[in-house]
Amino acid sequence: MQFDPMTPIWLQVKRALETDIVSGLRPPGEKLPGGRDLALQYSINPNTAARVYQELEKDGLCETRRGMGTYVTGSMERIAALRREMAEKAIQEFLSKMSVLGVSRQEAARMILKEEER
Numbered sequence: 001m002q003f004d005p006m007t008p009i010w011l012q013v014k015r016a017l018e019t020d021i022v023s024g025l026r027p028p029g030e031k032l033p034g035g036r037d038l039a040l041q042y043s044i045n046p047n048t049a050a051r052v053y054q055e056l057e058k059d060g061l062c063e064t065r066r067g068m069g070t071y072v073t074g075s076m077e078r079i080a081a082l083r084r085e086m087a088e089k090a091i092q093e094f095l096s097k098m099s100v101l102g103v104s105r106q107e108a109a110r111m112i113l114k115e116e117e118r
Contacts, residue, residue, distance in 0.1 A: 022083040
């Protein structure tokens with residue numbers, strides 16, 4: 001993973017795991033790598049990996065089972081809510097960029113539909 005120096009590493013790894021969860025790459029109930037394994041996978045400090053899991057747990061996206069590890073939440077509602085949040089943010093960013101280019105929302109919608117037909 002190529003890290004953006006302007007964004008905290010823990011946040012970038014958290015977002016990568018969130019994307020894996022909402023996309024189904026890491027399905028509900030799946031065991032996540034241990035903290036040390038996550039640190040090795042992303043070439044980060046183990047304390048940073050622990051922070052990632054703490055934040056995901058705080059957001060209700062994973063749960064730690066004592067002596068067993070950390071697992072993706074089984075709550076489909078929470079995963080669906082995160083998917084909506086991420087989609088809405090992507091749409092807002094897209095529309096903002098289109099606005100800077102001088103493209104109206106209606107024109108952007110037409111462009112999306114045209115691209116979908118290809």
